[in-house]
Amino acid sequence: MTSLEKKDIPISVIRRLTRYYRYLCVLEKSCIDKISSQAFAEHLALTASQVRQDLGYFGGFGHRGYGYEVKMLKEKLEEILGITNLKKCILIGAGNLGTAILSMNYEKLGFDLVGVFDSNPLLKGTINRGHIIISNDELEKFCKYHKPQAAIICTPSSSVEDIAKRLYNLDVKSFLNFSHYDISILLPDAIVESVHLNDSMMILGFLMQ
């Protein structure tokens, strides 16, 4: 897929692809080898035509009157989502949230975690989930040598501006951002996926009223 084609795909479609992928993993584990777009849609509270339209962006993959082959579609989505292509990344901030991320199966999501950083001198050199904690002071040296492509930001918001600028200058231009700080305002051409826990809590609060 060319970058022009990729730009034409709405981000909402990509967000649904990840849900399709998760469900396909469940189906595969349950030894189910095919699924109709109708059953697929019902499980995900979508319509069958929505499912067909979303997958149509990438060429379809279904057969009329048969549905989708689970294993084949799962592999196609792995390709589309780039899961099969390991990307070097680092994690900044090895507190509770950072440690929760370290416990995830990030390799299965397409990321090779090559370094874990924290500004707390007491953590420097300690081991967390098999990773040795490196001081933030070493970022420049480390990145010049290892050339990570992405950074997972689990630091307090107050330090994100400094960290993000330094990383950007080191050619780390993709961020998974857990802070409130809006990296894409600071660095408009960076690739940023943000997880705002506060926002999710407020949205739940609104829906509960």
Next chain:
Amino acid sequence: MTSLEKKDIPISVIRRLTRYYRYLCVLEKSCIDKISSQAFAEHLALTASQVRQDLGYFGGFGHRGYGYEVKMLKEKLEEILGITNLKKCILIGAGNLGTAILSMNYEKLGFDLVGVFDSNPLLKGTINRGHIIISNDELEKFCKYHKPQAAIICTPSSSVEDIAKRLYNLDVKSFLNFSHYDISILLPDAIVESVHLNDSMMILGFLMQ
């Protein structure tokens, strides 16, 4: 606002309201007392008409040629998002992710955390961020007495089906869900806001290609 009116507001508008709210908090801290819809929009990478349309769902609040009063709009959004109305909630799963949530300023987001639960017998009775950890076995007794309205689910996916069903039967029908388990499929009329860390990682991976 009646529930009928609330249903007519797209969830995408609510998601933007939380971003407006976050930005208004920053403006207030910086002692800025008014902002034009244009400046507002530029900061959030939206258009001014989008901002006006979103706020129009709730009555507008702006003045032509003047913009928005920061303090007033912030207070209005607090009302709309229900932040001023504290809702009793519990947290299930006091591991690293749960502990990260316990460190958040959840009262400022409209939640009163009345109980923290974990299934690990070694954690029972220990204190985490000022909360005494209660065994999951006590859920029924606790909920009957304290009547929480919402639960923050930070447990492994494998235990969510059981926990969510038990809570639903105890009249806890709103969930902030951090697991991969899809609670809204199990309980279609529950209120569920999900934070899928895996999905965010896959989306970043896709965008990086």
